[in-house]
Structure formats: C-alpha cells, structure tokens
C-alpha cells in the first residue's frame with residue numbers, strides 16, 4: 019500500500035513522489051469540511067490524478083457544535099494510477115476540533131500525518147468530545163506525525179484587514195487549512211480562488227478574506243515554519259484514458275442518465291419524488307433540468323410520487339420516481355399496479371442502512387430482496403444495479419431502455435456511497451448511444467391494450483388523446499385475449515406466466531456475464547454488485563499480484579440475471595459474494611444457480627476495506 | 643348554461659362502453675353514470691380526449707363503463723395518478739371518480755393535496771356514507787351511532803363533511819349534487835368549465851348497505867323542504883313554495899332558516915349567494931335541516947398544471963431545448979491527453 023514516509027532532512031527542498039494519498043478532512047458540521055473536500059477534489063482532478071471521494075456527514079442537520087455526532091467528514095483518495103475506492107485508511111487526517119479527532123483517529127494509518135487545530139482544543143470542546151485530558155498533551159498520539167497548529171488564531175490574523183465580524187472571520191479557517199494542504203501536496207490554488215470569487219460575488223469582502231486565508235495557509239507551508247517531519251509531496255498524474263473529464267457523483271450521473279435515456283426513447287420524463295436521504299439530490303439535480311424535457315413533481319408522499327409517475331407513463335411520458343429503501347416500501351403497491359397495468363416505470367432506490375429509518379446517512383446494499391421480491395402477488399420486474407458514480411449514467415439509460423421496450427417497471431439500485439461519492443468521469447459522446455425510440459400504438463384495427471409483441475411480450479402502448487384506441491386498464495386481472503377484466507382461473511395462470519416470461523426474457527437482451535478482471539475460470543471468483551465494485555476490484559488485483567487465480571464478476575443485471583452467469587460461476591473452485599448486507603445476492607445466486615457461493619457480509623454503514631476482502635479470501639484459501 | 647355543440651355531434655351512446663354494468667340493482671351509481679354519459683356530448687368532449695381515473699370501491703368501477711380512456715388504479719391514489727397524467731398531457735380532460743372511503747379515508751392525503759395544488763381535474767366524490775365493496779363497514783362520513791358489521795355497538799367516529807374538507811384544503815371549486823337529481827348535469831358542466839381542481843360531492847344512495855341515507859333530501863315529497871339549490875347572485879331560498887330562506891345571524895355568525903312573512907321577515911332579509919365568498923361556502927356546506935346543493939364556491943386561480951407548463955416554457959426559452967452533450971459538460975471539465 020502506498021504510504022507517506024517522513025522526510026529525513028529539514029525543510030523539504032524537493033517534493034517527494036507518492037503514488038497515492040488518502041486524506042480525511044473532519045470537523046464540526048459548521049466547519050465547511052464538505053466544501054474543503056470538494057475544492058481539494060477539483061484541484062486534484064485538474065492535476066490529472068485519478069480520485070475517489072467519500073463524504074460522511076452526520077444525520078443531524080445542525081448538531082450542537084463540538085459534539086461527536088456533529089462531526090462531518092470528507093475523504094478523498096487521489097493517485098497516479100486508476101483507483102476505484104476512497105481508500106481503506108487515511109494517510110492524513112485533518113481534525114478541526116477534538117470531536118473530529120475522537121471520531122476519526124482510529125482510522126488513521128500508523129505513522130500517518132495528523133493536522134490538528136489547537137485553537138479548538140478548549141476545555142469545553144474537549145469535554146464535549148468526551149476527552150478527560152487533552153490528547154495533544156499526553157502520548158496517546160505518539161503513533162502519528164502530529165502537526166498541531168492554532169489555525170483559529172492564524173486565520174484571524176490573516177483576515178484581520180477585511181473588517182469582518184468575528185463569525186465570518188472564524189469561518190475562513192477551512193480555507194486556511196485547505197491552503198496548507200494544497201502546499202503540502204503541491205496543488206494549484208487557482209480553481210479554488212476562482213470558485214470563491216464566484217461564490218461570494220455579492221460579498222467581495224468575504225471572497226477576499228477567504229482568498230487571503232487560503233494564501234496564508236499556503237505561505238505558512240512554504241515558509242520554513244514547518245517541522246521537519248512533515249515534508250512536502252507530489253502525486254504525479256494518473257495515466258487516464260484521453261478525453262474530456264468532469265467530476266460526477268452518483269446522483270448527478272443518474273439524473274443525467276435518466277434525461278439522456280428519455281431523449282434516446284424520444285419522450286419526455288416526469289420525475290415524482292418525496293424528499294428522502296440520500297436520494298434528495300436526485301430531485302434537486304432533475305429540478306434544474308426543466309428545459310431538457312423534465313418535469314419534476316415534489317409529491318405529498320412517497321406513494322403520490324410513484325403514483326404520479328405511473329399516471330405520466332399512462333399519459334405517454336416516462337414516469338420515474340426516486341427514493342431510498344423506506345420509500346420503496348411505501349411505493350410497493352403502486353409498483354405492483356405498474357406491473358399489472360404493464361406500464362413503463364423507473365424506480366431509483368438509493369439504498370441506505372435499514373430496517374425502518376435505519377441509518378439514513380450511511381450506506382448499505384440491503385434492498386436487493388425488496389427490489390426483486392418485495393411486493394404482493396407474483397409481481398416480477400427488472401432490477402439493475404449501478405457499480406460506480408459514473409456507471410449510474412449508463413445504468414439509468416439502460417433502465418429507461420428496458421422500461422420502455424418491455425413495458426415494465428425497472429428498479430435501479432444505487433446507494434448512498436455512490437450517490438454522494440464522486441469520481442472523475444470521462445464524458446461520453448451522446449451520439450455513441452443507440453436511440454431506442456418509443457412507438458405509441460395508434461392503429462384501431464384489432465386493437466386491445468394487452469395485445470403483445472410476439473418477441474418481447476411487451477403490450478401495446480396507446481396513449482390517451484389517440485382516437486380509436488380508447489381503452490381501460492387497471493389493477494384487476496385482465497383477459498389475455500381481450501384486455502377486459504377477467505376472474506377466470508386459467509387466464510390468471512396464463513397472465514402470471516406471461517408477466518414472468520416477459521421479465522425473464524429481458525436476459526436475452528443484455529450483455530452476457532463477463533469477468534471484469536482475471537480469467538473466466540480459476541480458483542476464486544468474487545461476485546459483487548453495486549457500490550462494492552471498487553473494493554472488490556482492488557482486492558482481486560492484490561490477490562492476483564500474489565499469484566492467486568482470482569477473478570471479479572460484477573453483476574449489473576440483478577433480475578433477471580444475465581445469460582451465462584451459471585456457466586461462468588461453475589468454472590471456479592470457490593465463489594465469494596461480498597455484500598454490504600446480511601447476505602442477499604448470495605441467496606439469490608444459490609437459489610437461481612444452485613451453486614454454493616460463500617457469503618461475506620458487512621453491515622457497519624461503511625464500505626468494505628480492500629484489506630478485509632483480501633484477508634478473507636486468503637483465510638478461506640488457507641482453510642481449504 | 644350553454645354547452646358547445648361539437649361539429650360531429652356525439653351522443654351518450656358514444657360514451658358508453660360495451661362492458662356490462664355490474665353495480666347492484668337500484669344503486670345510485672347508475673344515475674350518475676347516465677348523467678355523465680349524457681353530459682359529455684354536451685360539453686363537446688371526445689372519447690379520445692377524455693380520461694376517467696378511479697381508485698378502489700364501488701364508484702371506482704366507473705371507468706370501465708365509459709367508452710373513453712380509463713385507469714382503475716389502487717385504493718385512494720387516483721388523485722395522484724391523475725396529477726401525473728395531467729402533467730404528462732395537460733390537454734386531456736381528466737375526471738377522477740372516488741368515494742367517501744377511497745377519497746377521504748385511505749386517500750385523504752392525496753385529495754387534500756390535489757385540491758390545494760389546484761390541478762385541473764374534475765373530482766367526483768360519490769358519498770354513500772358506507773363502505774360498499776367490502777360489505778358495509780362505516781366510513782369517514784357515516785353518521786354517529788351507525789350500526790355496521792365493524793361497529794355493532796354504533797359508530798363513535800365523528801363524521802366529516804366532504805365539502806368542508808374540500809374548502810379547508812383550499813379547493814377553488816366546490817359543488818354538491820345527488821345521484822338522481824335532474825340538475826346533476828348542470829353541476830358537471832360547471833365543474834368542467836372551471837380550470838383547476840373542481841370538487842363535486844355527489845350524495846349517492848347505496849340500497850344494499852345504507853339505504854335511504856339521504857332520503858329526506860332526495861325524496862320527491864320531502865325533498866323540496868330539504869334542498870337548497872344555490873345560484874350565484876340569487877337569494878338563498880328554498881321550500882316547495884320558495885317561502886323559506888337563509889338569513890345571517892350577526893350575533894353568532896351563523897346562517898339561520900327564516901320564513902318570509904314570519905315576524906316581519908321580508909325578501910330583502912334573505913342572503914344573496916356569492917359563489918366567490920369562501921366564508922359563505924363554509925356556512926352553506928353544513929346547514930341544519932337543509933342541504934345546500936349546486937355550486938357552493940367557485941373562485942378560480944391558475945391551475946397547477948398550467949403553472950408548471952408556463953414555467954417549463956419559460957425555462958426552455960431561457961436555456962434552450964436541452965442539448966445532452968452540452969448538459970453533460972455543464973460542469974468544470976478538463977482534458978486528459
């Protein structure tokens with residue numbers, strides 16, 4: 019693993035090259051850590067590093083200052099090679115107050131750099147964080163390289179000429195800290211300066227003060243005031259495929275994918291949603307795109323949100339609803355209606371810790387069962403899962419394609435980790451996507467609403483406003499041959515199988531199961547889905563570097579499973595399924611493939627660490 | 643009331659589907675269905691452009707009997723589904739059919755919000771004060787003491803008044819009629835003309851589980867003494883000889899029934915209906931001994947779907963018709979070579 023080692027000389031004259039660094043910025047909710055992290059991210063992306071980020075914010079909106087439950091964190095992993103995770107362990111921890119130190123110190127790598135703001139280490143704050151004595155004054159931090167600075171005082175000194183109030187002046191401390199970190203890691207300040215000017219264009223004195231603080235932090239590093247063990251570093255450019263890049267988080271990518279998908283289908287979309295963590299930013303992103311054929315509807319509740327989407331699909335738009343696990347539970351009956359009425363519908367489930375309200379701001383992959391089976395009756399639909407923030411774009415398009423082509427609801431699973439996490443994304447050319455235009459049925463000749471396409475089994479989509487094809491649909495069982503209400507047992511049997519066959523048939527229209535990494539046979543196949551992509555991929559890389567015959571299969575088609583998955587799984591001696599739940603995909607695979615896949619689970623509200631996966635695989639290998 | 647005469651004159655038959663109507667014999671729903679099928683041609687509606695959206699309950703079978711577009715959805719959610727439909731295509735004529743259980747119990751929340759938002763829908767609430775389809779349990783509008791299978795000792799639920807609920811939710815059009823009334827089509831015509839959420843409570847007899855719940859009002863003999871048909875600008879008078887009327891009692895801010903000629907009461911004392919007066923509509927919605935019918939309240943404001951459409955048009959005019967390639971690049975971008 020890459021690491022930061024102390025430089026041997028005094029003030030560094032040359033920067034030391036590092037392959038990769040993980041920094042965790044942590045402070046009070048009001049300390050601006052998310053903004054600081056985002057600015058460091060932009061600067062690193064502009065330097066040409068690959069990167070991954072992980073914001074970790076508290077559930078409380080404005081938790082009392084100084085408390086451990088009010089700590090907000092932002093982790094960024096940047097490197098000179100392609101990385102896929104925000105990193106197992108920070109190499110650098112920036113702790114703006116005692117609570118931030120308390121919450122995060124256990125994650126910092128031994129020997130790692132710890133930057134603390136001593137100005138916040140008051141008796142009161144120490145007590146609030148639960149420290150009996152000041153950790154800066156005993157030897158409890160001896161395992162780390164500590165850079166203890168009174169950032170509060172230095173910030174106030176830097177901005178004293180701007181005649182700000184005490185509160186505004188104090189708030190500049192995140193920029194001072196960012197300036198220092200920019201210097202230590204050789205980042206350019208220009209993008210942040212530009213951003214500050216934009217952000218405070220109506221209050222230029224705030225822009226100037228923040229820029230002064232940023233510069234002061236940078237100068238502090240430059241001038242020889244830095245202790246010898248801190249050092250200065252650079253992380254060379256990563257060798258990324260050429261192209262135009264931007265940073266993107268999962269909810270942004272999903273929003274763009276939905277819009278792009280609707281465009282490829284040639285219809286507009288209606289997004290019905292009720293605010294819920296961590297899906298709300300999907301609503302915010304789409305609400306800004308009204309000019310792109312998007313109507314957003316903030317409904318009175320989760321049920322109305324999906325109901326409006328279904329109404330829109332009946333009317334000839336693409337109905338989409340987005341939510342998290344508790345919202346999907348509320349929408350279940352309506353999703354069943356879309357299954358019975360055979361209308362296109364996309365449901366985005368940005369998963370979070372459950373059950374019930376669970377852990378709203380923490381990530382989990384525990385809605386797979388709910389998505390695949392969580393409705394009354396035999397009610398099949400298509401379930402997809404995005405693997406990375408950027409992948410959300412592609413999978414959202416795929417969800418739209420399948421929903422409109424097969425007249426079926428599609429649940430797209432993402433989760434809090436990829437929804438909020440960002441990565442540099444090579445922007446695709448829209449022209450590279452094959453359009454899949456919707457054709458509404460208009461011919462009255464022999465029309466009935468449940469007449470089907472012989473190949474896809476999709477029913478006609480005739481929309482209100484079209485003369486001659488007026489019809490009635492609903493949640494009651496329909497006669498397969500006429501579309502009228504039917505209570506006939508044989509017909510219900512037939513319709514149940516038709517609905518099932520239609521959804522299973524989607525398998526023939528999606529890419530066959532193929533390994534992401536490694537050979538298509540061997541000793542170990544790690545099968546993942548969703549946001550564990552990065553951890554599993556890196557773990558398999560490490561195992562392969564040790565000579566293990568390991569491969570990585572990542573499922574984006576959860577239901578139906580993609581073709582060839584059984585054959586692929588059978589060619590490996592051992593199959594391990596790591597999941598951030600209590601064992602869901604593994605049970606689905608066992609049931610569907612009859613394989614004895616092993617389950618590796620974690621439900622700690624945190625992603626897998628790469629090392630956990632490697633250690634588990636190695637332990638199982640030894641035990642065999 | 644004037645209705646447009648369409649060029650190709652459609653008749654009620656054009657709006658009747660080929661499906662056998664399956665309400666119980668004598669159910670008030672038949673009369674409402676007939677009134678609707680008679681009224682739509684008068685409105686110039688076409689089957690292609692008309693949609694009936696319903697929830698669950700006896701009344702919610704309505705769409706199957708109309709030769710228009712129809713969506714028989716799930717319990718209580720019709721207003722939300724109709725909202726999405728109207729946003730998808732604001733040019734459609736969308737009618738929502740619901741009942742006292744569907745609209746005021748399980749779907750109360752959606753009804754509240756569809757009225758508040760003022761989505762351009764015509765919402766018919768068939769009020770029979772009972773759950774019919776599930777075989778006779780008391781509903782949110784059942785009278786106190788109602789004995790039903792789920793209230794063998796009599797219901798202790800305080801009932802609500804649908805028109806009051808609608809007014810409280812901010813509805814801009816609130817009317818009332820009853821199933822067999824000759825004037826029901828006129829109410830439907832007014833509701834259709836109102837751009838925004840039009841709420842019509844239709845008193846509906848369920849002969850199987852709650853027969854005669856409104857008999858006093860609808861009976862040929864007793865009716866005239868218990869029906870007060872309101873009309874904008876006209877005195878609020880009723881009775882077989884129109885000899886009674888409403889007068890405001892300033893002492894307790896209520897309406898009282900007076901008889902013209904009694905104790906010096908003259909025609910001038912009778913209150914004149916102003917359908918734009920919400921306070922008056924509130925008072926009219928639950929009178930003692932007499933039931934106000936017709937358009938209790940109509941005071942239009944911009945419909946939700948129109949406001950959304952205008953906003954979208956303005957956004958397009960400002961930002962252009964979303965070019966996806968441009969959209970994907972609407973962020974800080976950089977080149978890797």
Ligand code: SF4
Pocket residue numbers: 664665666668669670671700701770774775847848849850851
């Ligand atoms: S139960 Fe009552 S409301 Fe329902 S169809 Fe029969 S009579 Fe009509």
